[in-house]
Amino acid sequence: xxxxxxxxxxxxxxxxxxxxxxxxxxxxxxxxxxxxxxxxxxxxxxxxxxxxxxxxxxxxxxxxxxxxxxxxxxxxxxxxxxxxxxxxxxxxxxxxxxxxxxxxxxxxxxxxxxxxxxxxxxxxxxxxxxxxxxxxxxxxxxxxxxxxxxxxxxxxxxxxxxxxxxxxxxxxxxxxxxxxxxxxx
Amino acid sequence: xxxxxxxxxxxxxxxxxxxxxxxxxxxxxxxxxxxxxxxxxxxxxxxxxxxxxxxxxxxxxxxxxxxxxxxxxxxxxxxxxxxxxxxxxxxxxxxxxxxxxxxxxxxxxxxxxxxxxxxxxxxxxxxxxxxxxxxxxxxxxxxxxxxxxxxxxxxxxxxxxxxxxxxxxxxxxxxxxxxxxxxxxxxxxxxxxxxxxxxxxxxxxxxxxxxxxxxxxxxxxxxxxxxxxxxxxxxxxxxxxxxxxxxxxxxxxxxxxxxxxxxxxxxxxxxxxxxxxxxxxxxxxxxxxxxxxxxxxxxxxxxxxxxxxxxxxxxxxxxxxxxxxxxxxxxxxxxxxxxxxxxxxxxxxxxxxxxxxxxxxxxxxxxxxxxxxxxxxxxxxxxxxxxxxxxxxxxxxxxxxxxxxxxxxxxxxxxxxxxxxxxxxxxxxxxxxxxxxxxxxxxxxxxxxxxxxxxxxxxxxxxxxxxxxxxxxxxxxxxxxxxxxxxxxxxxxxxxxxxxxxxxxxxxxxxxxxxxxxxxxxxxxxxxxxxxxxxxxxxxxxxxxxxxxxxxxxxxxxxxxxxxxxxxxxxxxxxxxxxxxxxxxxxxxxxxxxxxxxxxxxxxxxxxxxxxxxxxxxxxxxxxxxxxxxxxxxxxxxxxxxxxxxxxxxxxxxxxxxxxxxxxxxxxxxxxxxxxx
Numbered sequence: 001x002x003x004x005x006x007x008x009x010x011x012x013x014x015x016x017x018x019x020x021x022x023x024x025x026x027x028x029x030x031x032x033x034x035x036x037x038x039x040x041x042x043x044x045x046x047x048x049x050x051x052x053x054x055x056x057x058x059x060x061x062x063x064x065x066x067x068x069x070x071x072x073x074x075x076x077x078x079x080x081x082x083x084x085x086x087x088x089x090x091x092x093x094x095x096x097x098x099x100x101x102x103x104x105x106x107x108x109x110x111x112x113x114x115x116x117x118x119x120x121x122x123x124x125x126x127x128x129x130x131x132x133x134x135x136x137x138x139x140x141x142x143x144x145x146x147x148x149x150x151x152x153x154x155x156x157x158x159x160x161x162x163x164x165x166x167x168x169x170x171x172x173x174x175x176x177x178x179x180x181x182x183x184x185x
Numbered sequence: 186x187x188x189x190x191x192x193x194x195x196x197x198x199x200x201x202x203x204x205x206x207x208x209x210x211x212x213x214x215x216x217x218x219x220x221x222x223x224x225x226x227x228x229x230x231x232x233x234x235x236x237x238x239x240x241x242x243x244x245x246x247x248x249x250x251x252x253x254x255x256x257x258x259x260x261x262x263x264x265x266x267x268x269x270x271x272x273x274x275x276x277x278x279x280x281x282x283x284x285x286x287x288x289x290x291x292x293x294x295x296x297x298x299x300x301x302x303x304x305x306x307x308x309x310x311x312x313x314x315x316x317x318x319x320x321x322x323x324x325x326x327x328x329x330x331x332x333x334x335x336x337x338x339x340x341x342x343x344x345x346x347x348x349x350x351x352x353x354x355x356x357x358x359x360x361x362x363x364x365x366x367x368x369x370x371x372x373x374x375x376x377x378x379x380x381x382x383x384x385x386x387x388x389x390x391x392x393x394x395x396x397x398x399x400x401x402x403x404x405x406x407x408x409x410x411x412x413x414x415x416x417x418x419x420x421x422x423x424x425x426x427x428x429x430x431x432x433x434x435x436x437x438x439x440x441x442x443x444x445x446x447x448x449x450x451x452x453x454x455x456x457x458x459x460x461x462x463x464x465x466x467x468x469x470x471x472x473x474x475x476x477x478x479x480x481x482x483x484x485x486x487x488x489x490x491x492x493x494x495x496x497x498x499x500x501x502x503x504x505x506x507x508x509x510x511x512x513x514x515x516x517x518x519x520x521x522x523x524x525x526x527x528x529x530x531x532x533x534x535x536x537x538x539x540x541x542x543x544x545x546x547x548x549x550x551x552x553x554x555x556x557x558x559x560x561x562x563x564x565x566x567x568x569x570x571x572x573x574x575x576x577x578x579x580x581x582x583x584x585x586x587x588x589x590x591x592x593x594x595x596x597x598x599x600x601x602x603x604x605x606x607x608x609x610x611x612x613x614x615x616x617x618x619x620x621x622x623x624x625x626x627x628x629x630x631x632x633x634x635x636x637x638x639x640x641x642x643x644x645x646x647x648x649x650x651x652x653x654x655x656x657x658x659x660x661x662x663x664x665x666x667x668x669x670x671x672x673x674x675x676x677x678x679x680x681x682x683x684x685x686x687x688x689x690x691x692x693x694x695x696x697x698x699x700x701x702x703x704x705x706x707x708x709x710x711x712x713x714x715x716x717x718x719x720x721x722x723x724x725x726x727x728x729x730x731x732x733x734x735x736x737x738x739x740x741x742x743x744x745x746x747x748x749x750x751x752x753x754x755x756x757x758x759x760x761x762x763x764x765x766x767x768x769x770x771x772x773x774x775x776x777x778x779x780x781x782x783x784x785x786x787x788x789x790x791x792x793x794x795x796x797x798x799x800x801x802x803x804x805x806x807x808x809x810x811x812x813x814x815x816x817x818x819x820x821x822x823x824x825x826x827x828x829x830x831x832x833x834x835x836x837x838x839x840x841x842x843x844x845x846x847x848x849x850x851x852x853x854x855x856x857x858x859x860x861x862x
Contacts, residue, residue: 027223028237034233038230041229066369067366067369072396076224091369093370150235152234170230
């Protein structure tokens with residue numbers, strides 16, 4: 001199974017299942033808040049190729065495909081800036097609308113539409129994120145996972161590279177801090 | 186129940202004051218229990234990965250943990266069953282008796298006592314009570330929310346865990362629609378077939394700013410006329426339209442949610458009706474138009490206070506007008522609800538709430554129903570408190586609660602409930618419960634006169650007019666319910682749920698014959714009948730559910746329900762009808778369904794139903810097979826073909842063969858195009 005390394009798929013799973021922590025001073029957040037915060041960090045630590053990055057003064061677009069599953073927790077991100085770009089959040093429901101998205105979040109119930117979305121995304125530099133299980137195995141870039149009472153991510157670095165995106169080591173290192181998962185392909 | 190007085194406005198104000206007062210409690214509770222609000226966008230990835238997830242429960246308990254006989258129909262289950270209406274979808278649910286009387290009429294009950302006037306059930310749509318206080322039953326012809334908008338239907342068998350509103354004697358059906366954020370964009374549903382000739386639903390959802398989601402919908406349906414058991418036209422074709430909206434606003438991260446929703450509707454259906462006359466032929470079968478229109482508007486505010494506490498207030502108005510040969514009614518209802526859930530000390534989870542409802546009925550008298558006054562005002566004050574106590578963390582829980590309900594007929598009804606629950610990790614749950622419930626009297630029993638029929642002259646040389654007279658002494662029907670259940674996840678793919686019950690009823694409604702009188706013009710005998718409380722009953726049985734995910738793409742589910750009813754009333758020459766209840770609910774029922782994803786684009790779903798005979802109506806046991814072939818043409822377009830009742834040309838489900846309005850249910854085929862442009 002070690003050979004799978006050669007497929008460039010380093011599927012990294014964060015499993016911060018450290019010892020049961022002292023709940024008292026541990027930070028407690030609603031699941032959607034953690035995911036929203038992580039999405040902001042994905043924007044922060046990802047570099048888009050110069051020709052695809054938003055121009056100076058342009059907004060960076062976060063698109064939610066199929067609706068907003070964040071129960072209002074993501075909306076406060078709109079209007080904030082990341083790397084000097086204002087963040088704009090849009091709910092999109094058709095493939096035609098995903099063109100100018102920097103980050104595309106695919107709502108879990110849109111799993112069946114993913115293969116078609118993926119086709120439409122070919123050749124584009126869009127960071128794809130979802131929380132449906134198996135997303136990275138199906139060619140997605142970042143998948144939220146839930147391990148016990150913590151949120152983790154699985155990252156498909158092959159896809160990120162293929163889309164001409166660069167995710168900073170800080171995020172990847174955090175992911176690799178846990179056990180690297182093997183792909184069963 | 187009293188005729189309307191001018192105090193009404195004062196009562197409304199009292200209700201408002203009550204909700205305001207309770208809101209004060211919420212404000213007081215807030216600083217004590219609020220968690221520090223953290224801005225997640227200022228946190229580093231390290232901090233976010235290290236944060237633990239706290240659960241803000243939207244529903245008080247997940248189904249697997251609830252110490253009650255609860256079953257949830259998901260929106261997927263509903264679509265894949267091929268059902269085209271809420272009543273038809275309820276056939277899948279354990280412990281529920283569903284019988285179609287004619288195109289727009291159903292008899293539906295939980296754990297027995299089924300009737301077209303079934304009166305021991307609480308039905309809610311998004312928190313709005315939809316049973317009609319005139320007889321405590323549900324007009325299913327106007328409970329026709331588009332199935333595409335329904336998130337899930339929760340059905341609780343047994344007295345409604347003390348939390349729910351009035352009338353939750355044998356069970357609660359809770360219909361919950363999707364949030365507006367779940368229904369963005371267009372949806373067009375075109376259904377056409379031989380029984381459901383047309384069902385057209387159009388829906389559009391959008392957003393305003395970032396936090397306000399909304400949708401509007403319109404629906405039209407046209408159902409074909411059926412045949413009577415004698416092969417004649419039952420003239421029960423049904424056409425209805427409805428429209429509505431829902432808006433959800435989450436203005437901030439404080440956990441506030443505001444919802445406003447409403448519907449307007451009109452339904453026109455028909456049926457044959459036997460109208461009694463004092464002259465030959467003593468009964469005339471007439472076609473009866475049933476015309477209903479109305480609307481409702483509901484507002485709700487929920488605040489999540491963190492720390493697992495939340496506060497909800499809700500209010501609605503509901504106006505409905507029903508016009509038919511036998512009944513003319515215009516009903517206006519106003520309702521206020523408040524509920525507060527909060528943890529206390531370490532082991533207690535409390536829920537307290539209050540409800541005020543004022544419902545005014547303006548009746549137009551008909552040859553069948555008359556009364557003294559035409560306006561009937563009925564008020565309900567209800568409060569409840571419940572405490573879920575953790576006896577041993579993650580293992581033993583005791584829930585104690587009671588509802589205190591004041592109604593205009595019988596005054597205060599106290600309905601307590603105790604539940605004990607044992608959990609073994611996430612894999613098994615055992616629970617047991619004892620509860621008291623009361624079905625309070627209605628205007629139909631207390632205040633109105635109903636002409637039920639005329640017996641033609643025979644041994645008695647004069648026609649006998651049978652009159653159900655007002656029975657001011659009729660009091661609440663009483664139930665003590667004993668329940669137990671066991672739920673287990675055997676393997677990741679096999680799960681089962683068994684619930685058993687023993688219901689001990691007292692003071693059940695009984696129709697008692699009074700002294701006949703001879704009256705003139707034309708000379709006839711009046712046989713008055715009073716509604717009394719002389720019947721007792723014991724019902725028992727169990728429901729079992731087995732779910733098996735055989736493979737990633739195939740799922741089986743089997744549901745079995747057993748019901749035994751023992752009624753004991755006065756000798757049959759002194760009373761009628763109540764014993765008949767036994768023969769109106771099937772003893773055995775089961776359904777087995779499969780959901781098979783043949784490929785990523787094609788699904789094949791089948792459901793087989795068995796429903797036992799109804800000796801009270803001479804209805805035979807029947808099998809029913811429904812099948813659905815679903816085909817996803819593109820990501821925006823789906824096409825379904827559904828066959829219903831595939832096994833037989835026709836069968837009867839309810840009502841005596843001589844009932845003019847009972848029809849035979851035929852085979853149905855329809856095609857459905859679902860388009861999300």
